Structures are given as structure tokens and as C-alpha cells.
Amino acid sequence: MGGxxxxxxxxxxxxxxxxxxxxxxxIYSATGRKTLTVxxxxxLLQEQLERLEASSEYREGADMTSWLYFQEHFEAYLEGALFPVT
Known part of the structure; x- marks a missing residue:
């Protein structure tokens, strides 16, 4: 295992x-380390992973970023909506 x-x-x-x-x-920050096995x-993370229901299907389309989300909801922003838009 690495540091x-x-x-x-x-x-x-x-x-x-x-x-x-x-x-x-x-400031965006993250910490992590490599592991060899689950x-x-x-x-706590092992338990959460066991409950995770991941899709086995590939989803077409771009990944969502904060900038893409803003672009999608730009009109709502101009109208004074609070983010995230619901």
C-alpha cells in the first residue's frame, strides 16, 4: 500500500x-491512497460500496461539470434561481 x-x-x-x-x-482539495483490495x-466505505447499485449500462453523453451545469441552467440563473436548480 502506498502513502x-x-x-x-x-x-x-x-x-x-x-x-x-x-x-x-x-480551494479544491482531495486526499487519497492506493489500496490493493476492497x-x-x-x-464504513466497504459498507457503502456493498449497498451501491451501479448500472452495468454505458450512458452516452458528456460528464457533468459545474460549468456545464451552469451552462444548462443559464436562463434560470438570469432569472435569479438559486443553485442547484431543482
């Missing part, structure tokens, strides 16, 4: 946050 890794990146405010030109930025994972 822990840490990754992060900085980004600007996202448009739907309505932060305008206020100073600041977003049994090497924490028990």
Missing part, C-alpha cells in the same frame, strides 16, 4: 455564487 497523496487547485468564484469582483477564490478500505 497518502494530497492534491489541490485554486479557482475563481463560480458565476452562480454571485460574488462579483469580491476578493477570494475557491478489504483494505475503511469499513
Amino acid at each position: 497518502h497523496t494530497l492534491s489541490f487547485r485554486l479557482g475563481p468564484w463560480l458565476p452562480w455564487m454571485r460574488m462579483g469582483d469580491r476578493p477570494g477564490y475557491l 478489504e483494505d478500505l475503511p469499513s
Whole structure:
């Protein structure tokens, strides 16, 4: 088993946050490590994986990103909707 890794990146405010030109930025961070087997994972995660019902079908289409979501709901944004749009 390998050691822990840490990754992060900085980004600007996202448009739907309505932060305008206020100073600041977003910090995206994640930690992780490699495991050889499912049994090497924490028990809570093992339990959640056992309950997971993953589809065996391939879904066509692009992955959803925050920017794509914003683009899809741009009109709602202009009308003052709060995100996520329900």
C-alpha cells in the first residue's frame, strides 16, 4: 500500500455564487491512497460500496461539470434561481 497523496487547485468564484469582483477564490482539495483490495478500505466505505447499485449500462453523453451545469441552467440563473436548480 502506498502513502497518502494530497492534491489541490485554486479557482475563481463560480458565476452562480454571485460574488462579483469580491476578493477570494475557491480551494479544491482531495486526499487519497492506493489500496490493493476492497478489504483494505475503511469499513464504513466497504459498507457503502456493498449497498451501491451501479448500472452495468454505458450512458452516452458528456460528464457533468459545474460549468456545464451552469451552462444548462443559464436562463434560470438570469432569472435569479438559486443553485442547484431543482
